[in-house]
Amino acid sequence: MTQRTPTTSLRVRAKLRRIIIALICAIGLAWILFSSLQTIPRHFLDPIAVNTTSHSNTTTTNNTFSATIEVYQQAPLRVLSDAQILQLLRIELNEHRAGSLKEDDFAGAIRRVSLHKTLYEAHSKNVTELTVPMEDLESLLFPWVKAGNKFKSISHLASSFTGRGIVMTTGRYHFEYARHAITVIRNLGCTLPIQLFYIGEDDLPKDNRDALELISGVTTLDIKQYFEPNGPDLSGWAVKPFAILASSFEEIIFLDADALFFQSPDVMFNWKAYNDTGAVFFMDRTLFAGTDSPGLKFFQSIVPEPSEYAKTSGRLIPKLTVHEGESGVIVWNKRTNLHPLLLTCVMNGKPYRDMVYKAYHGDKESYWIAHEALKMPYRWAPGAGGTVGFLKNATAEPTKVCGGLYHPDENWKPLWFNGGILRNKHSSDGQVSLSLTHWATDRTFKSPQWEWETPTTPFCLLPNDSKTEFGELTAEEKKIAAMMVSSWDLLKLPVSKPSAG
Structure with missing residues (x-):
């Protein structure tokens, strides 16, 4: 039997120590890597997951990316490094190159804008490697911005x-x-x-x-x-x-x-x-x-x-x-x-x-x-669209108001109306200025009674509650209404040319 010398025993122990140290380092490195990956799903960091051009993989890629974005948006933005953000952007661009977004994929367009929002708000502005991929994404979403030659990017536009x-x-x-x-x-x-x-x-x-x-x-x-x-x-x-x-x-x-x-x-x-x-x-x-x-x-x-x-x-x-x-x-x-x-x-x-x-x-x-x-x-803003104008039949229907599409302010006072000052601007028979005296609104959305417009009469509304959804313009508001009519009439007058001499 061969006997071990003291020198041989020392060499064996030294070798074992090196193996143990290497194992400890490997375990520590693996733990650090594993911990860093918890901030983002694994498929964020795997370009192979989306680097495909086959038609059969398009649906899977789309679903994978949608799930990825959903998880990403729920995570605190501060946990993502610039490298991880860059990788997320590359995934989206790879998916585009794979032809996964069709012209009728409206949900895909929304998802891309959502991604741009996330990256726009999260990434460090001084990370130069983000510049080109962000430009690529903006070229996909908003090609009319850079093509207009006034703004270089969305950030430039917003500035x-x-x-x-x-x-x-x-x-x-x-x-x-x-x-x-x-x-x-x-x-x-x-x-x-x-x-x-x-x-x-x-x-x-x-x-x-x-x-x-x-x-x-x-x-x-x-x-x-x-x-x-x-x-x-x-x-x-x-x-x-x-x-x-x-x-x-x-x-x-x-x-x-x-x-x-x-x-x-x-x-x-x-x-x-x-x-x-x-x-x-x-x-x-x-x-x-x-x-x-x-x-x-x-x-x-x-x-x-x-x-x-x-x-x-x-x-x-x-x-x-x-x-x-x-x-x-x-x-x-x-x-x-x-x-x-x-x-x-x-x-x-x-x-x-x-x-x-x-x-x-x-x-x-x-x-x-x-x-x-x-x-x-x-x-x-408060209430659904109502009307401001005149009473169609003050005797038979004393709260039915015919006029423009009306909106009150946050205190339910008259603010504005749509459609202009004419009864019906689309009809030659409707070229008559509105008489603005009363308003009706819709606070409850419970099937208010609308009467459709005609060539000579605007929309009319019979509100559900005459106490809270109907009223007469104040004296000051009627003065403003009169100003609307008079200024329209004045602007419609032909411009007189200065006399010669």
């Missing part, structure tokens, strides 16, 4: 926001209404600067623009100088959210060209609803209760988990109406609600606009739905 102001859009058809609306609010003492957008020379000729800019504080701006308009195919209602985004103001009040006010619009900046959320929208008329409308079905398809506010304070989900919002007036803090605004633009641009406008009457529902889709708070 231009400052102050408060009014945003409007108009073309040659609504030029007279816009000039009248601006004249009215200036007569009410509103001094907020006004930026009025149009879509090229053919939309609003120079003589119209010059006439508008004669009013103090009004600037006319061509949206084509801000964004590339052909991609989203800007026209009609669709230009409204793009104008809001392009405006230089941080806090905006958007006004339709035919919105007329009884009070200065800037009072809405003082509302609690606005100060709580930075987003206040107005409701349309309550119509067709109990209908399982295409609008409700579309909403449920893209917002499967609506907020409690939408369920309890809105009317669409409980089927009290088929029309929820209207977009004649919007009060928005663009910095606080940048991504709902961006998503609203996506919803009103090609290719998704066709889907939205098929479900709804134009742009009007897209604003609050964008907040719901991104789980960001907003508020409805």
Whole structure:
């Protein structure tokens, strides 16, 4: 038998010590790696999970990514390192290259905007390796921004926001209404600067623009100088959210060209609803209760988990109406609600606009739905759309009021109405100024009795409660109403040319 020498025993013990130390280091390293991965699901860090171009894997990839985003959004943003954020962004870009998002994948578009919001708010601004992937994502979502050659990125665009102001859009058809609306609010003492957008020379000729800019504080701006308009195919209602985004103001009040006010619009900046959320929208008329409308079905398809506010304070989900919002007036803090605004633009641009406008009457529902889709708070102004105007038959129906689409302020006092001063601006027989004496509103959403407009008569409302939902304008409000009519008549007069000599 061979005997071990003392030297051999020392060598064996030294070797064992090295093995034990190596095992301890390996275990420690594994524990550190395991702990770091708990901040983010494993498939965040595995590009193989999404690096595929096969059609059979597209659905799996989509579902995996959706689950990943859901977990990610529930985690505190501070636990993610810049490297992890970068990897998350690469996953999204890889998925796009795999062709997983189709033109009719509205939910996918919402998810991408949600991802952009998360990365925009979470990543360190000085991490240079994030720049190119973020640019790629913005090129997918908002290609019209950089293509417009005014803003390099969404961050660059947002850095231009400052102050408060009014945003409007108009073309040659609504030029007279816009000039009248601006004249009215200036007569009410509103001094907020006004930026009025149009879509090229053919939309609003120079003589119209010059006439508008004669009013103090009004600037006319061509949206084509801000964004590339052909991609989203800007026209009609669709230009409204793009104008809001392009405006230089941080806090905006958007006004339709035919919105007329009884009070200065800037009072809405003082509302609690606005100060709580930075987003206040107005409701349309309550119509067709109990209908399982295409609008409700579309909403449920893209917002499967609506907020409690939408369920309890809105009317669409409980089927009290088929029309929820209207977009004649919007009060928005663009910095606080940048991504709902961006998503609203996506919803009103090609290719998704066709889907939205098929479900709804134009742009009007897209604003609050964008907040719901991104789980960001907003508020409805008091009551559903009512009417302000004249009594149709003071003897037979003493509380039935016919007139424009009416909205009160937070204290239920007359604030504004939509549609302009004429009985029916769309009809040659309706070119008669409204007589503004009474108002009717809808506080309860319980199937108020509406009478449809005719070529000579506007919408009429018979409210449910004559004590709380009906009233007569005060003497001061009637003076303002008279000013609306007289200023319209004055603006309609032909401009006299100076006599020669």
